[in-house]
Amino acid sequence: MKVERRTVLVGSAAALLAGCTRTGGALTSAPTAPRLAPLHFDAAHLMKITVCLRPFRPAGPRLEAERFGEKTVVHNYGHGGSGWSLSWGCAAEATTLARSGGAGEFAVIGAGVIGLTTALRLVETGAKVTIYAEEFPAETRSARATGVWSPSSRIALADGAPDGFAERWESWARIAHAAHLRMVGLPGDPVEFLPEYEVSGGESGASPPAAHDFLHLNRRVRDLRPPWRRLEPGENPFAPRDAATGQGMVFNVASYADRLAQLFMLRGGRMIRRAFPDRTAVLALPETVIVNCMGYGAKDIWGDSGMVPVRGQIGWLIPQPEARYAVYYGGVNAISRRDGVVIQYYGPNEDFGYGDPDEIVDRVETERALEILRGVYLS
Incomplete structure (x- = not known):
């Protein structure tokens, strides 16, 4: 599946018992499709549309120190579509x-998430x-951001990543995953696991081959x-279409970012609003060590001409707490997060x-996505 998220698929006790039959005096359970509350893929539920430029580097994220006179x-x-997923792992290396x-x-x-996690890791060392x-x-x-565990999304090009990158990436991913798990169950549910479904059909035809060969590393952390498993017909809420299901990690971005900021401030950190028109303005800061977590903004300030923007648009629907799951269908994802149902x-x-x-914002793109998703519930 393209992304990850979480739902509540538990029906009422009556619904569960309806799937049982009596054989020789004993109750045996028969597979029954879960009763999923439908997501409202209607423009009338659209709260907003946002666009994000992912900061992609063909060689992968830049994590290194550079000297400028007396400043380091x-x-x-440059984490592409993997910023939230890899944040803690990269923060650990940047802190070192x-x-x-x-x-x-x-x-x-x-x-952003890279700056917040890096600053928090630093302040936790007593800095x-x-x-x-x-x-x-x-x-x-x-x-x-879409807000799912996707550590290999637009992370590098297969022919652009340096030797040893896969091993370095795996270390980031494992450190970050462990940190995300420590956020599960906290107030505000910054991290949750959602049932997610990948449903066949809905595609308009064969997809043309991509011109860029992106590096895919998820197999290294598949454990x-x-x-995931394929759903049997009797337990498939999207029948007659084929569907697979599994549990995915989802980040409730609003509460997660707020928690990171609060933790940083509570541990003595400061946050100052300031714009930097150029590198000279950054180097004029009083601190001798500066950690650059500017994302796509680093392209101009630090002269990274190889950085490429990757545009991503999300439509935000009114939250549906009664329908907590995610579905991928026809090239579109829908994730029922606590801060809204996000579609991409x-x-x-x-x-x-x-x-x-x-x-x-391209409203036509979002309306097209909604139209495609409405078809997932049709038999």
Whole structure:
């Protein structure tokens, strides 16, 4: 499945007993399709549409230290569509790099998920940390993410990643996954597991091959994901279409980002709103070690000409607490998060959105996605 999320599929006791038959005085259970409350794929339930530019680098995320006179800049950006998923693992490595010189005060540039997790990891070592950001957490591109465990999404090109990248990526993914699990069950449910369904059909035809060969590494951490299975006809709520199901990790981005910001501040961190027109303005900060977590903004400020924007648009429907699950159908994902039902069209292949810097909302794209999803409930 393209993404991950969570639902409540438990029906009433009566519904469960309706699936039992008596044989020789004993009750035996027969497979019964779960009673899923339908998601309202209607434009009347649309709250907003947002666009996010994923910061993609063909070689993968940039995690390294660079000297500028008396200043050290630790770069931590370029995570493609895997920022939330890999955040804690990359933050751990960035923290090690930043602390290696013995400094006790640090500036972190950017308040997206990469900036927040890196700043939090630093402040937990006893450092004095200030986040400088033009946009605060709820305003960042990170706040417009799909919010699923997708550590290999648009992470690098197969022919662009350096030797040893796969092993390094796996370390980030495992560290981050363990940190996300520690957020399960906390107030606000920053991280949950949702039942998700991948339903066949709905595609308009064969997809053309992508022009870019993206690196796929999920097989290296397949042990971290609960197994999927094909649904039998009697238990398939989308019959007669074939469907597979499994449990997926989903991030309730609004509560997760808010929790990270609160933890950072409670542990002595500071957050200052400030824009940086150029590199000189960043290097003028009083801290001698600066951690660059600017995401796509690093393209101009730090001269990373190889960085490519990957456009992604999400439609946000009114939350449906009675229908907590996710479905992928016809090239569209729908995830019933606590902060809204998010829908995203993935296009004909992985090239969709690649190199597109346009952050203007395309309502037609979202309405088309809704139309496709409405068909998932039709027999």
